[in-house]
């Protein structure tokens with residue numbers, strides 16, 4: 564089964580409201596949607612949502628990497644040879660993980676379809692249900708309270724608060740959330756590097772400890788492994804690394820530097836499902852719990868993360884929240900309260916709304932053996 568053609572579309576996914584975290588605010592989410600066609604008439608879907616604050620990749624750069632480098636070389640490639648794709652792409656491009664993820668996801672979609680198995684089963688899992696947390700951006704107190712009440716009414720049990728606004732503001736947000744949600748809800752917090760230094764991080768962590776917080780994500784800057792260790796050794800709350808670990812080499816360095824309680828693996832940070840499974844194996848061997856996180860991804864990336872979550876037992880949680888934030892999406896990732904019962908169809912199992920995809924398209928290109936042409 565060979566790759567015969569590729570279509571790449573740059574789209575803008577409209578958000579219901581702006582998404583604000585410590586290092587950025589988004590009013591809509593740019594995404595790249597990849598459609599691979601095989602010589603056996605199968606169609607596989609992939610997605611790339613780069614976050615330049617994390618991997619340094621911009622949407623324009625990823626588009627160019629895919630359209631000019633990776634996709635032309637993929638035409639004629641054996642769709643099952645996913646390891647070979649990563650080996651070749653890894654030699655050609657250092658990093659570039661969000662670009663590689665688009666192809667990795669589409670190849671896994673094709674593989675699952677060709678084997679007539681949903682991806683989670685093909686990867687070793689046996690259930691297609693995940694629990695989604697409510698992720699709350701850095702909004703004003705009343706807006707935060709309104710959102711919490713809305714999620715509670717919808718049956719949510721797990722909450723993640725975006726912090727990093729400073730000691731006083733962060734303490735107020737956590738207190739407000741616990742007061743609103745009561746004792747039963749699970750609350751975790753994500754500073755997104757916003758506390759800056761390890762001593763400021765510990766100051767906030769010690770202040771929010773009485774509110775029964777499950778874990779604290781990325782308390783220091785992404786490069787600060789020494790600070791991360793100081794926080795972890797002195798923190799009464801378990802620590803998760805996110806921006807500080809993109810690929811397996813980062814994770815190995817962190818393990819050698821002393822380890823961590825949790826790692827947040829994201830397909831867009833590591834290059835897709837195959838690299839993510841290697842990272843999960845490394846984490847498991849080191850006794851580190853794994854979460855599969857996401858950028859705000861459409862149904863395609865969200866489905867890939869959900870399948871992966873259910874494939875490996877060391878993956879304890881996932882955060883597939885993109886489709887909840889979008890007012891329009893190109894696929895059928897649907898929430899039932901806080902649960903997602905995702906597709907049992909072969910591969911990713913995504914049903915694409917092609918009209919919506921065209922409506923949201925800003926620009927696109929079709930690549931075949933004979934060359935490239937712009938999409939209408």
Ligand code: MG
Nearest residue numbers: 753780781805
């Ligand atoms: Mg995070």
